[in-house]
Amino acid sequence: MDVKEYIASGKLELYVAGELSPEENLEVQHYAIQYPEIRKEIEEIEKAILELTKAASPKMPENGFAKVKAEIDDVIPFTPQASSKGTPWGSYLGWAASVLLAIGLFWMYTENSKLKSEIELTNQEKQSLENILSDTQEEITSKETLLQEIRDRNVAVVALGGQTVSPESYAKAYWNKKENKVIIDAQGLPEPPDGFTYQVWSLKLNPLTPTSIGLLDDFASQDTKLFTLENANESEAFGITLEPEGGSETPTLDQLYTLGAVGS
Template identity: 50%
Template sequence: MDIKAYIESGILELYVAGALSDEENKAIYELMQQHPEILQEVLEIEAAMVKLTAATSQQNNTHLFEAVKQHLGFNNASKVVVMDKKAKYNWLTYTGWAASVLLAAGLLWTLNQNHALKSDIQNAKNKESYLETQIELAKNSLTEANTLISVLRDDNIAEIPLAGQGSFASTYAKVYWDKDEQRIFLDAQGLPDPPEGKVYQVWSLKLDPLTPTSLGTIDSFTEDDNKIFEIENLNESEAFGITLEPAGGSASPTMDQLYTLGVVSAS
């Protein structure tokens, strides 16, 4: 075996750069055990790679450029590249280092692509979830609309207009009382949005003596576009009123904040 020709073939540089197959790596390892010259050459190539890697870690880009030029055998005074045996080793070493950098860049790109793919999948799931929610809301809205239509068409449903009171004369509302189901449907489209920290509270009233019973607060007034609210009513109501109260409601109506009032007509 011509050891010199084998060394100059460039295969040892590829071995150090990790560019050979497992079988080729194994063959070179066995030759290193048999021939000290090959082992020494591999050690020198590895030392050159370590030296070049250390040079590339410098913060000064000018120093980096000059170090690479030096390892590649460039002469600042001439455009001609002179490559002796050692320069050849350094060139192949640099090639292996550059291949490692490209491999790292490729891995980084792959990780970024995987991250982008996961992000796209998550966005698709979010959109799907959003659409499912919207479909469910549409179904609920349709059910509510059909329920309200059936209430409005039922002759047994009592309709009670609530007129604006005092300083709130321009406001209005309407109650549809389903006595059989012990519930009312409040159409509050004629009320303005309550101020921050305030809520509308609905009252069932007995008139003689005047006895108010709270039917609860309308906490979702601002968010509800239709302004129609279904409220349980277990009372023998003689009138209905709506007042503006602090958030959480009040034990008794604030009379100077009485927005609307309507009396149930005798049937």
């Protein structure tokens, strides 16, 4: 037999990978016992695969091969014929190396998937923080804009004092006649009960003529309690009443919470 040609045939690599039939495995084992060159070549192939597996799966426990071999012993009772010249040197090594390589590759796949999940979670957290930062920046910008509007030289400040239904209530109206806009600071009003909302009225005093200029909706969720309303009226006073949700055509006078005259 031409040993070099047999080694170059690729059959030994298939043997180590566990891809040969039982009959072919017996043939390779027989030649390995008979020809030291073939046995050495098999050992070199197996050594190379084990080194590759070790590099690909550094977290594999040192006794991992022994465990795999034990599992294979239970599942694949494959025991080739021994030669009279010695004891079988690697009955299960070809099968075990193949299984061990598969385990190493599976570990790499699992670690890679875990890493991708961690990266995705980090990206989601980063996006969430960016959204929070963006919302915070918008809120700061909005508050700064309102502050500048309140400080405008064209703004008249009208103090609204508490009335009979709620003497402790108070509010302020910042009226910019030039821009036909009123900013209501309702910090001094109690939270309206369910099913009710505050309604703001522009008043002409003689004769008394109320005109609705808007509702203070979403009162509970508005942290600043600053509400911007349109007001193109020649207002002489402002009043705030408690009305059913959706507002009323005319103010409910016994639910007048605050009232204040312009220029008082």
